[in-house]
Amino acid sequence: MRAKKRIWASALALLLAVSLSACGGGNTPATGNNAGTTGEANSGTSGNAGEKVKLRVYAQHFDDDTSKPFDYAVQELAKEMPNVEIELDPAVQDGNQKLKTYAATGNLPDIFFTDWKTLQTFAKSKNVLLLDDYEAAKEYKANLNPGVESKIIAPDGHIYAFPDTGIEFQLLYYNKQIFQDAGISVPIKTIDELADAAKKLKAAGYVPLSIFAKEKWISTALYNALITREDGIGTAVFEKDAPAETPQAAITAAKHMKQLQEAGLFDVNATNTNYDQASSLFYTGKAAMFINGQWEIYSSQEKMGDNVDFMYWPAKDEATYEKMKLQLAGSGSPQGYAVSPQSKNIDLAVKVAAILAKKSAEYKYTQLGNPIVSPKIDKPVEATDVPAMMQRLASEVLPNAQGYAQAVNSTEISNTIDDNAQNLLVNGYTVDDFINNMNRALKK
Structure with missing residues (x-):
């Protein structure tokens, strides 16, 4: 869910081009069969160092809370990869329907930000790249803050996305x-x-x-x-x-x-x-x-x-x-920046996705004073006006947290909960209705 985020406003489905930097990318298209491939040698080729490469990125970009971390990440990426151009495809708060339509029509962006439920669906349909054997994924995993492993390692043991946030609540x-x-x-x-x-x-x-x-x-x-x-x-x-x-x-x-x-x-x-x-x-x-x-x-x-x-x-x-x-x-369910197995520049897209996630987290930590991030940040907090509620979280809640809820892994059960929890807010829908509907889902 983020979405997961995170301020859920409507956004126009326009493509916004932002120029960035990066070293070369692959030129060989990846087929749907590459979705289960985890080795870098099998996931695309690298281009020449001076070659300009455009990557389309589907990400949240609604307001300051979502656009500023992304824009900062894009600027930081430019310093490391001066030959990449990022084409932003702003996410729409529609339960990831737009993203699912992209997948169904073979039009997925090179990189897309999404939640665990969508990652599960895409894993089954081979619309998300397995990142297990990529060096960028190994390095990212090794640099996580303690206790947030569930944000990157899925219940099936695989890595599908690079998370920026920690365990949110x-x-x-x-x-x-x-x-x-x-x-x-x-x-x-x-x-x-x-x-x-x-x-x-x-x-x-x-x-x-x-x-x-x-x-x-x-x-x-x-x-x-x-x-x-x-x-x-x-x-x-x-x-x-x-x-x-x-x-x-x-x-x-x-x-x-x-x-x-x-x-x-x-x-x-x-x-x-x-x-x-x-x-x-x-x-x-x-x-x-x-x-x-x-x-x-x-x-x-x-x-x-x-x-x-x-x-x-x-x-x-x-x-x-x-x-x-x-x-x-x-x-702490998996979420973050994932890569399409249909990207023409898979190796590069994996590296860029990792950087976007890391730098987005860096902005939240250093500029907002937000401690709830997945990767370790080795820069000091620069924010001088951290909200009182965030200070309360950092001093009162997080150090004393007893634990977190766990993610539901069955998409069928998860969807049934979504439908029926929403219905509990409606007149005429009863607790018995809820129980009966959930029982049917559990018995399938």
């Missing part, structure tokens, strides 16, 4: 002034307290919590967060020990999510609301709470200053809350 943001005016104490520790707060906020004329649930991943992220209060591995409970029926932790979380929906926590149009609309409600003081990843910290603090903070996810009771609050609602 979702947070529950709130407007401090609205909470104070409404007489709501923080932190909210239990589901019942959150349901009561929703009723109070709605009566006061606010949208209690804005969520861009037009994108299924965010409703799944909320559901995952609620499961982690019961079982720290989150939605991975649907695969743990190969259950034939929906596990109890997942049922409890579904009941909690439905309880919150019935209490009016979500806007009635939540499943038709995109990121721009949901974030605008929060930034302008019309919504009291907002759900997004920790990357949202920069935008929220820029728009709201000291009037925004985050709280830990509530649980069924205070004892469970205290026990599980530092179990983070995010999983």
